[in-house]
Amino acid sequence: MQNGVKKVVNLGTYGGHRFDGKGPTAALARVEKAIANIPDTEHVFLRPGYFYSNLFNQIAYVKNGVIGGNYGDVNNLLLLSHTSDIADAAAEAFVTDNFNNGEPYYVVSDIRSCAEVAQQIGKAIGNSELSWIPFSDDDTRNGLKQAGFSDELSEIFVEIGQFFTKGYLNEHYNTLAEKPKLYKVKLEDFAKEFAIVYNAN
DSSP: OTTOOOEEEEEOOTTTTOOOSSSHHHHHHHHHHHHHTOTTOEEEEEEEOEEGGGGGGGHHHHTTTOEEESOSSTTOEEEEEOHHHHHHHHHHHHHOSOSOTTSEEEEOSEEEEHHHHHHHHHHHHTOTTOOEEEOOHHHHHHHHHHTTOOHHHHHHHHHHHHHHHTTHHHHHHHHOSSOOOOOSOOHHHHHHHHHHHHHHO
């Protein structure tokens, strides 16, 4: 490579094997493909799952006793990722050879159902009755617009939920004969972080 870069550590996303759709999943899949075509360079593709921090967007709903999304059945499993675990994986990828060149590596902190997410967050904030509500696409779309999201951005979030419901986001991870290790921050740990932010708002 003319600029002397010998290693690229790319942060993509689960579902990064799919090129369909108009949202970030397809865009990041194209980024991975472009990087893979750079000659004479080692490529490490990190794929986190659903960021725990996305759940902070639900605080206003949780204050009204609701948490949910257009993710289908409440028992569907989320690949959950904490930003600190992603940072640790990225740092390790830069300074070691512990990652396979060109093979996607999933940075997953925990794997839990939507129902468990609601249960643990409810426990942390003192609301034992909090449960995950499956939203329709229209409910999700309208809620996002009411929260000030543009039409375009609302559709992208709806699409992400649709991809999750159809199993697209987890499908490549599920095919791996040997799954990478789970990282440190478990759902119960994040629920405590959620409670701190929740109580400060």
